[in-house]
Amino acid sequence: MKLRLLDAADSRRCAELEEVLFPGDNPWPEHAFLSEIAAPHTLYLGVSEGDSLWAYAGMARLGPEGDPEFEIHTIGVDPSHQRQGLARMLMDELMAVADAHAGRVFLEVRTDNDPAIALYEAYGFARQGIRRNYYQPSGADAYTMLRNARSSRR
Numbered sequence: 001m002k003l004r005l006l007d008a009a010d011s012r013r014c015a016e017l018e019e020v021l022f023p024g025d026n027p028w029p030e031h032a033f034l035s036e037i038a039a040p041h042t043l044y045l046g047v048s049e050g051d052s053l054w055a056y057a058g059m060a061r062l063g064p065e066g067d068p069e070f071e072i073h074t075i076g077v078d079p080s081h082q083r084q085g086l087a088r089m090l091m092d093e094l095m096a097v098a099d100a101h102a103g104r105v106f107l108e109v110r111t112d113n114d115p116a117i118a119l120y121e122a123y124g125f126a127r128q129g130i131r132r133n134y135y136q137p138s139g140a141d142a143y144t145m146l147r148n149a150r151s152s153r154r
Contacts, residue, residue, distance in 0.1 A: 057090035102151035
């Protein structure tokens with residue numbers, strides 16, 4: 001398995017995985033991935049083997065240069081490859097980027113997604129609040145989570 005940057009050619013596969021992973025919550029379409037992958041302030045990564053993309057994650061860098069913040073937009077792993085460490089591979093790289101810039105990291109996660117919550121808590125994220133009816137059309141609630149800035153430069 002190889003960790004790599006995503007490109008426009010990966011957008012269709014990411015959208016296919018979104019349909020499988022988030023069917024009741026307005027999964028991202030291909031054009032959303034195309035836009036996000038191309039944006040200069042985002043980092044989109046994937047884990048692949050040969051021509052097969054098995055996992056993806058995206059994060060945006062926000063705020064001023066001297067005090068950046070990061071927001072995880074999405075992370076997903078093909079159900080046939082879950083529990084094999086792919087999400088951790090992606091999170092390791094995303095957190096290394098945030099740490100290199102000493103930036104805080106924010107995200108939202110469904111309140112009933114226990115595996116994802118456990119993953120984020122293992123990386124130092126803490127629950128900050130709840131966004132009621134955040135996911136549509138299901139109406140599921142989301143926790144807002146924050147990981148305080150860390151620095152590999154200090």
